[in-house]
Structure formats: structure tokens, C-alpha cells
Amino acid sequence: MQGSACGLRAVDGGNLTGFIPLKTGNMHCAIQKAEVLDGAHLLQLLWHDGAESLYPAVWLRDNCQCSDCYLDSAKARKLLIEALDVNIGIKGLTTDGEKVYIIWPDEHCSEFEADWLKKRCFSQQARAKLQRELFLPEHQYWGSDLQLPTLDFEDVLKNDEHAYTWLSSLKKVGIVRLTGASDKRGEVLKLGKRIGFLYLTFYGHTWQVQDKIDANNVAYTTGKLSFHTDYPALHHPPGVQLLHCIKQTVTGGDTEIVDGFNVCQKLKEKNPRAFQILCSTFVDFTDIGVDYCDFSVQSKHKIIERKKKQIVRVAGGKVPEKVQSHDILVSDMADDTEHEVIQTKYETERKEEKRLDDKGQVVRINFNNATRDTVFDVPVERVQPFYAALKEFVDLMNSKEFKFTFKMNPGDVITFDNWRLLHGRQSYEAGTEIRRHLEGAYADWDVVASRLRILRQSIKDGR
Amino acid sequence: MQGSACGLRAVDGGNLTGFIPLKTGNMHCAIQKAEVLDGAHLLQLLWHDGAESLYPAVWLRDNCQCSDCYLDSAKARKLLIEALDVNIGIKGLTTDGEKVYIIWPDEHCSEFEADWLKKRCFSQQARAKLQRELFLPEHQYWGSDLQLPTLDFEDVLKNDEHAYTWLSSLKKVGIVRLTGASDKRGEVLKLGKRIGFLYLTFYGHTWQVQDKIDANNVAYTTGKLSFHTDYPALHHPPGVQLLHCIKQTVTGGDTEIVDGFNVCQKLKEKNPRAFQILCSTFVDFTDIGVDYCDFSVQSKHKIIERKKKQIVRVAGGKVPEKVQSHDILVSDMADDTEHEVIQTKYETERKEEKRLDDKGQVVRINFNNATRDTVFDVPVERVQPFYAALKEFVDLMNSKEFKFTFKMNPGDVITFDNWRLLHGRQSYEAGTEIRRHLEGAYADWDVVASRLRILRQSIKDGR
Numbered sequence: 001m002q003g004s005a006c007g008l009r010a011v012d013g014g015n016l017t018g019f020i021p022l023k024t025g026n027m028h029c030a031i032q033k034a035e036v037l038d039g040a041h042l043l044q045l046l047w048h049d050g051a052e053s054l055y056p057a058v059w060l061r062d063n064c065q066c067s068d069c070y071l072d073s074a075k076a077r078k079l080l081i082e083a084l085d086v087n088i089g090i091k092g093l094t095t096d097g098e099k100v101y102i103i104w105p106d107e108h109c110s111e112f113e114a115d116w117l118k119k120r121c122f123s124q125q126a127r128a129k130l131q132r133e134l135f136l137p138e139h140q141y142w143g144s145d146l147q148l149p150t151l152d153f154e155d156v157l158k159n160d161e162h163a164y165t166w167l168s169s170l171k172k173v174g175i176v177r178l179t180g181a182s183d184k185r186g187e188v189l190k191l192g193k194r195i196g197f198l199y200l201t202f203y204g205h206t207w208q209v210q211d212k213i214d215a216n217n218v219a220y221t222t223g224k225l226s227f228h229t230d231y232p233a234l235h236h237p238p239g240v241q242l243l244h245c246i247k248q249t250v251t252g253g254d255t256e257i258v259d260g261f262n263v264c265q266k267l268k269e270k271n272p273r274a275f276q277i278l279c280s281t282f283v284d285f286t287d288i289g290v291d292y293c294d295f296s297v298q299s300k301h302k303i304i305e306r307k308k309k310q311i312v313r314v315a316g317g318k319v320p321e322k323v324q325s326h327d328i329l330v331s332d333m334a335d336d337t338e339h340e341v342i343q344t345k346y347e348t349e350r351k352e353e354k355r356l357d358d359k360g361q362v363v364r365i366n367f368n369n370a371t372r373d374t375v376f377d378v379p380v381e382r383v384q385p386f387y388a389a390l391k392e393f394v395d396l397m398n399s400k401e402f403k404f405t406f407k408m409n410p411g412d413v414i415t416f417d418n419w420r421l422l423h424g425r426q427s428y429e430a431g432t433e434i435r436r437h438l439e440g441a442y443a444d445w446d447v448v449a450s451r452l453r454i455l456r457q458s459i460k461d462g463r
Numbered sequence: 464m465q466g467s468a469c470g471l472r473a474v475d476g477g478n479l480t481g482f483i484p485l486k487t488g489n490m491h492c493a494i495q496k497a498e499v500l501d502g503a504h505l506l507q508l509l510w511h512d513g514a515e516s517l518y519p520a521v522w523l524r525d526n527c528q529c530s531d532c533y534l535d536s537a538k539a540r541k542l543l544i545e546a547l548d549v550n551i552g553i554k555g556l557t558t559d560g561e562k563v564y565i566i567w568p569d570e571h572c573s574e575f576e577a578d579w580l581k582k583r584c585f586s587q588q589a590r591a592k593l594q595r596e597l598f599l600p601e602h603q604y605w606g607s608d609l610q611l612p613t614l615d616f617e618d619v620l621k622n623d624e625h626a627y628t629w630l631s632s633l634k635k636v637g638i639v640r641l642t643g644a645s646d647k648r649g650e651v652l653k654l655g656k657r658i659g660f661l662y663l664t665f666y667g668h669t670w671q672v673q674d675k676i677d678a679n680n681v682a683y684t685t686g687k688l689s690f691h692t693d694y695p696a697l698h699h700p701p702g703v704q705l706l707h708c709i710k711q712t713v714t715g716g717d718t719e720i721v722d723g724f725n726v727c728q729k730l731k732e733k734n735p736r737a738f739q740i741l742c743s744t745f746v747d748f749t750d751i752g753v754d755y756c757d758f759s760v761q762s763k764h765k766i767i768e769r770k771k772k773q774i775v776r777v778a779g780g781k782v783p784e785k786v787q788s789h790d791i792l793v794s795d796m797a798d799d800t801e802h803e804v805i806q807t808k809y810e811t812e813r814k815e816e817k818r819l820d821d822k823g824q825v826v827r828i829n830f831n832n833a834t835r836d837t838v839f840d841v842p843v844e845r846v847q848p849f850y851a852a853l854k855e856f857v858d859l860m861n862s863k864e865f866k867f868t869f870k871m872n873p874g875d876v877i878t879f880d881n882w883r884l885l886h887g888r889q890s891y892e893a894g895t896e897i898r899r900h901l902e903g904a905y906a907d908w909d910v911v912a913s914r915l916r917i918l919r920q921s922i923k924d925g926r
């Protein structure tokens with residue numbers, strides 16, 4: 001559409017206005033008025049429900065949806081940054097209530113659907129809503145009172161609504177038990193295919209948890225496993241774990257789980273110093289051996305890993321008049337500092353402080369005492385306080401308030417968030433024959449979340 | 464060894480001392496004297512070369528190497544945190560110069576090899592040395608003057624020294640070209656097996672870069688690809704990329720690469736505000752389509768991702784007398800704040816400020832303009848400054864100083880650090896037949912680094 005006649009009137013920036021009568025029944029996504037502000041660098045839409053939205057001109061140009069600028073088959077941008085004028089202004093503007101039509105200074109034309117724009121409104125509220133849709137961040141914390149979500153294995157494989165329930169509960173609660181699988185190997189592979197594919201590690205596509213001679217992992221013994229997350233020796237530990245019970249011992253071998261995020265919240269209240277130490281100390285992990293192939297793995301993690309804090313610093317720059325009263329200025333911006341307090345600074349030097357609830361939240365626990373390295377990269381005076389903090393954390397996990405114990409039966413599969421839950425098992429007696437056998441596998445959270453989005457969409461579409 | 468007689472004299476904490484004559488030829492790792500400090504909570508070793516090392520008692524107990532506490536077949540800790548007394552002191556101590564023998568209050572005995580202890584000395588210098596060994600962090604930056612490291616494909620597959628050179632150059636320089644592969648598919652799979660295994664994504668185990676109808680990715684067209692890293696739509700983007708040229712077009716299709724870390728350094732000098740914006744703004748990426756299976760992927764990344772800063776805060780706690788003069792107190796401790804300035808605070812309230820060179824360094828670039836989402840989760844007034852910053856970054860990449868251009872020939876494989884390099888290709892003419900064909904694959908940095916450690920060890924051992 002480069003240089004084509006868009007049939008729009010070109011007007012000086014700041015004087016462009018389009019009032020249109022309401023044609024659609026959808027008040028929410030119907031545009032009542034479109035105008036340019038800030039020397040044509042900003043588009044303001046007034047919606048029929050009275051709400052207002054602002055869109056920077058450069059963002060509109062960057063996201064032109066025409067076939068020169070956007071490859072629809074890939075749902076991807078073709079326009080290069082090299083070709084983008086970051087100081088661009090809007091030359092011509094009109095709207096019919098359902099679409100906005102823009103002419104750029106080089107006569108390139110863009111059009112945007114009202115609902116597409118509404119969804120991408122830059123207000124703090126609209127952005128927060130869209131982010132929740134994209135990332136489903138809701139967590140329901142639990143303790144020893146957990147009602148273990150349970151679904152039928154075959155239902156999950158065959159029925160999209162059951163599969164959606166499975167993965168959305170896995171995201172929200174952190175664990176789902178599937179019952180009715182066979183007592184043969186291969187069931188976790190089926191779940192992997194249902195999701196998309198599994199996450200291969202040095203322990204293989206799937207792995208067998210049973211008592212082994214010369215075990216290359218403490219899990220492959222009959223010993224007690226205290227609460228741990230799997231594989232912190234990788235910098236990107238498996239997000240989701242699948243564990244299928246093939247054979248169970250009569251005495252012992254019970255499974256213990258705990259909601260690590262819930263325990264962290266308690267630790268932060270009860271012993272903020274211990275919490276802070278575990279959030280800030282990089283711990284070395286190691287795993288050396290042979291399985292799928294030979295390996296010598298090293299990583300560094302904070303045992304409690306938090307989301308980066310975000311900060312607002314509207315420093316210096318001139319803020320367009322219309323923007324000053326807008327809610328966006330007290331919202332968060334992306335930053336990687338870790339301050340608890342969000343400081344906003346307008347051109348008037350007015351300062352505001354605001355806490356943002358969802359920042360600094362725990363996003364991953366990285367802890368396996370077996371693979372915590374003998375190498376410890378901290379100054380000597382930090383060593384004992386670290387152990388004291390870790391012990392506080394472990395003691396909380398083991399407390400009656402948080403620990404949930406149950407026994408897996410042959411045909412049960414537990415699927416759980418390995419970034420959030422810690423799990424363990426009680427010891428059991430060794431024998432000449434294998435008394436207990438689980439088959440396990442991992443999946444990546446991005447792959448699981450992808451399947452979850454697709455299932456949600458297909459259910460919404462009634463497919 | 465629980466409760467066994469270790470043959471050691473038990474003495475009150477603080478009075479334990481063992482002077483021993485030099486027996487070994489290795490002055491460096493021979494212990495001259497061992498004593499306990501700080502009420503038996505700290506072991507001090509005096510080495511025959513005059514150096515001193517300190518080890519907290521709790522760390523020694525935690526890392527007891529006996530078969531009750533450590534599973535040698537798995538090279539992993541059996542001792543649970545639940546069983547560790549974090550306030551433990553040393554009850555009995557002796558040394559023969561090559562080993563240290565400790566009795567704990569419950570009569571448990573531990574012994575540690577001198578060289579094992581020396582390697583794990585908590586001094587800043589010793590820790591830094593060991594971390595360099597474990598993680599090989601050295602980078603050699605380059606610009607348009609790059610001498611592209613080149614090795615023979617078959618040599619790398621068959622010879623460990625060549626394979627070691629390959630992977631250590633890949634880590635250090637960020638790219639290695641292998642020549643002499645066939646012009647058939649399957650060569651990147653061979654490299655994957657040489658490393659261990661490949662990193663599977665929604666584009667398959669390996670993928671074919673060629674002009675495709677209804678391309679699900681901009682790479683599968685004949686268009687120019689400006690500088691990008693692959694797959695920022697994943698939260699854990701592929702660390703290493705392998706690209707094998709099977710067929711090359713006569714005109715166009717040249718490969719362009721740039722050292723992203725070097726460009727970042729320049730950007731930080733030249734335009735610190737742009738650098739700061741790209742280090743602190745979370746950008747949404749998206750990838751929706753069908754390939755290995757259907758996918759709907761969403762992620763958030765800072766385009767320039769830096770290492771967490773580490774900070775020293777020796778606040779409040781009593782520092783043992785002997786420790787105060789030790790170099791560890793001005794060293795870094797693990798923290799996740801992003802301050803440029805490292806503040807140390809002793810019990811005396813003395814304050815010191817120190818910059819640490821290697822903190823805040825760039826660890827990953829996450830940027831693909833094609834999959835940068837139309838959704839942009841920042842306040843409206845942050846939008847234009849972000850684009851201006853991004854344009855500065857892209858303009859620097861494209862400058863003559865940094866860009867390196869070359870053409871791949873059939874049988875060439877480039878292997879490169881996808882967290883550090885940005886790559887692109889020049890456009891070429893479409894035709895009725897396929898004129899250009901690359902086969903690609905990914906590997907995870909943890910898997911590559913594991914192979915690198917193993918190769919280094921096997922060469923060192925002369926195997």
C-alpha cells in the first residue's frame with residue numbers, strides 16, 4: 001500500500017479529528033472519536049463507552065498490519081527497525097467507528113481494527129488484563145489441607161475440556177493427579193505427546209525411578225528424599241514434572257509435596273532475613289555422571305528466585321498535557337531494579353511512591369540438597385548465615401501446616417510444577433527384586449503454556 | 464563412621480592446633496598448621512606456601528565425604544539439611560599435612576584431602592579462580608575485523624582435541640565455522656550427537672531454511688533478515704545455533720553476523736540512556752503457528768539482559784577477629800540488586816565502596832524484530848523512547864565497525880552463540896526451484912558446556 005491513495009484527508013498534526021456516529025452494537029469496541037495529540041505523535045481514541053486510549057504514532061507505524069509490513073502466514077512483523085522513523089507523526093487520520101485509517105508522511109497507509117486497538121490500549125488496567133490472559137499468572141496457594149486435583153488419565157488424552165482443566169489446574173494449583181493409567185511404561189510419553197513434546201535431559205526422554213546398583217542419582221536408591229525441586233544443576237530446570245507409578249512398595253515410599261511459593265510467603269513474614277538470604281545468595285549446583293550420555297553439569301541459582309521489580313521513572317521528558325491526568329503515569333514500567341518502592345517523577349518534580357503488589361513475587365524455587373555443590377562461592381562470613389536460613393526454610397516445609405503426604409498407586413500419574421512445588425519420598429526397604437518403580441519425564445513450561453493457550457482457544461471456539 | 468573412634472584427641476574449641484612437618488613435595492597443597500577459631504566454628508589452615516584459608520565448621524560438616532554423608536556413585540550429598548546442626552563446632556582436629564581429620568560433637572568423623580580443601584578456599588581470589596574453571600566466562604570481543612575461526616567438520620567429529628578447540632572457541636569467540644561437511648541433510652544431527660543431544664523446539668529437531676509457501680516464519684522466505692537472535696519467544700532461547708549450508712544462491716543470501724556483547728559495550732559508552740532502556744524494558748514476544756506441532760508461544764524479555772549485580776553487606780553480625788584482615792570482606796557476595804556501587808559495611812560502621820568489573824555484564828541478547836509482539840506492556844510515555852533506543856542499538860549493529868559479512872558455501876556449517884551473536888542474511892531472488900537451503904538446529908548451553916568440561920578433562924588426562 002506504499003504511496004497508494006487511501007482516500008483520507010491529510011491535515012496538520014494536532015488538528016486531525018474524526019467524529020463518527022455509532023454503527024455497531026458493541027459499545028465497548030466502537031470508536032466515538034479519533035484525534036491526534038502531541039504534534040501528531042499520539043493518537044487518542046474516545047470509545048463509545050466513554051473510555052479513552054492513547055497510542056504512540058511510532059508504535060502504530062511499527063505495527064502496520066498491511067502485507068508489506070506484516071507476514072500474516074507467520075503472524076510476524078516484516079517491517080525492519082532500519083525502515084522505521086522513530087520520530088514519525090500521523091499525517092492523515094479518519095475512522096468509521098470500526099476501524100482507524102492512518103496516512104503516514106510517505107503516503108503509506110495503515111488500518112487498524114477497533115477491537116485490535118482496544119485490546120492493546122496502553123492504560124495500566126488494559127495492559128494488566130491482557131498480560132493475565134497471555135500468561136495466566138494466577139496461583140492458588142495451599143498447605144496440608146490440599147484437595148489434590150484428580151482427573152482421569154484417558155479423559156485427559158481424549159477430551160480437550162478435560163485436557164484444559166488438567167493444564168489450567170496444573171498452572172493454578174501446581175499439581176494434578178491423573179488416575180487410571182496402566183502399570184506399564186510409556187504413559188508419560190503419551191502425556192508428552194498430548195502436550196507437544198517432552199524436555200530431554202541427560203537422564204533421557206523418560207527415566208526410571210527405582211533402586212539401582214551404583215546409582216548415578218540419589219533418587220535411584222531406597223533412601224528418603226527430603227523436599228527438593230528436580231534438576232537445579234541445569235540453568236533452565238524442568239518446569240513441569242510427570243511421574244507415573246508402575247509399582248509401589250507396601251511399606252514406605254510415600255510421596256510428600258509442599259507448595260514452595262506458600263512456604264516462601266510464610267518465611268518472608270516469619271524470618272525476613274532468612275528469606276532475603278535465600279533470595280540473594282547464588283548457590284552452585286553440580287551433576288556429574290553418565291546416563292543418556294556422559295555429563296558434567298554446573299549451575300548457579302538463588303534458592304528462592306523472584307520476579308524482577310519494575311519501577312517508574314518518568315524523569316525529565318516532557319509529558320503531553322492530555323497524558324498528565326491519565327492513569328498510566330502511576331503504573332509500572334519495565335525495569336530490573338529490585339526496589340520495594342516505586343517512585344514516579346513528573347516534570348513538575350512531584351513525587352509519588354507506590355507499592356506494586358505483584359512485583360518481587362517468587363517465580364521459582366531451585367533446591368536439591370543432593371546436587372548442591374561442595375563448592376560454595378560466597379565470602380566465609382556469609383556461609384553460616386546461609387545454612388541457618390536454609391534450615392529455617394526446610395523446617396517450614398516440613399511443618400504440619402504445609403506438608404501434604406499421600407501414596408501413589410500403580411496407574412497414578414502426578415503432574416506438577418517443578419518450579420513451585422518441592423517433593424520428596426519416604427524411604428523404603430531394599431530387596432532383591434524391584435519393589436517400587438516410577439517412570440518420570442519433564443516438560444518445559446513454555447510448551448505446556450502453549451498447549452494451554454491452544455486448548456483454551458479451541459474450547460472458546462467450540463471446536 | 465558415626466560414633467566410631469577416629470583416633471583423634473578431642474579438645475575444647477579454640478585450643479585445637481595441629482602443627483605438622485612437611486611430608487609432601489607439593490608445597491602449595493601441603494598443610495603446615497590447622498587450628499580452630501571463633502569458638503570452634505571456624506577451621507583455619509596455614510599452607511606450606513604461607514597462604515591461609517578459613518572454612519566454616521558447618522560447611523565442613525555439610526560436606527563430609529564419608530559414605531554415610533555422600534553417595535560417591537552419584538557424586539551427590541546424602542546428608543539432609545534436617546540432620547545438619549547449623550551451629551555445629553569442631554570437637555577434635557588433627558592433620559598429617561595431606562589430610563585434615565575432624566571429630567564432631569556426636570563423634571562422627573570427617574576427613575578432607577588437602578587439595579580438595581585448597582580448591583574450595585573461601586578467599587575471593589580462590590573462589591574467582593574456581594568459578595572461571597567451572598564456567599569458562601572469558602569472551603574475546605570482535606568487530607568487522609573478525610578472523611572467523613574455522614575447523615574441519617570431520618576432525619571435530621573424530622578427534623577430541625579438535626572438538627575441544629571447537630567448543631572452547633565457540634564459548635570464547637562466539638562463532639566457529641566447520642568446513643568439509645556434505646551437501647546432504649543430517650550433518651547438524653551428527654554435531655548434536657557429538658555434543659550430547661540437540662534442543663528440540665516447535666520447529667523440530669532440525670529445520671530447513673528455504674523459501675516456503677505460506678511460510679510460518681520470516682526466515683522461510685527470500686526476504687532480508689536483519690540482525691536478530693533466534694527464538695526470543697521462548698523464555699529459554701536456544702543457547703547455541705548450528706546452521707549447515709546445503710545449497711547456496713549465486714546472488715544475495717550472504718550471512719551477516721555481529722558480536723552483540725561488543726555492540727552493547729559501545730552502546731553503553733555512546734548512549735547510556737538507550738542502553739539503560741534496553742536493559743530495563745520487558746518486551747513481549749510471540750510465535751503462533753504449526754510446525755513440529757501447533758504452537759502459541761508468548762514470552763517477556765529485556766532485549767539486553769545483564770548479569771545480576773552482587774553486593775556486600777556485612778551488616779551487624781560479629782566478624783571473627785582473624786577474619787577482619789582477610790581479603791574476603793571486600794569481595795562480592797551474592798545478591799540480586801542492580802547497584803553499580805558495591806557497599807561494604809563492617810560492624811565498625813566503616814564503609815567502603817568498590818566497583819566490581821565483571822558484574823552487570825551482558826549475558827544475553829533477546830531480539831527478533833519479526834516476533835516482537837504487537838502487544839507492548841509499557842506505559843505510553845515509555846513507548847517512543849524505547850523505539851529510539853532500539854534504533855540506536857540496531858544502527859550500531861549495522862555500522863561498518865561491527866558487522867561481519869561472509870557467504871556460506873555448501874558443506875559449511877556455522878555454529879554460534881545465539882545468546883551473544885545477532886545474525887541476518889541478505890535477501891535473494893525467489894525462483895520456481897529452491898535456490899538456497901540451510902539445515903539448522905539448536906543446542907542448550909548447559910549441554911554444550913558439559914561436553915566442553917568433559918573434553919577438557921579427557922585431554923588433560925591424556926585419554
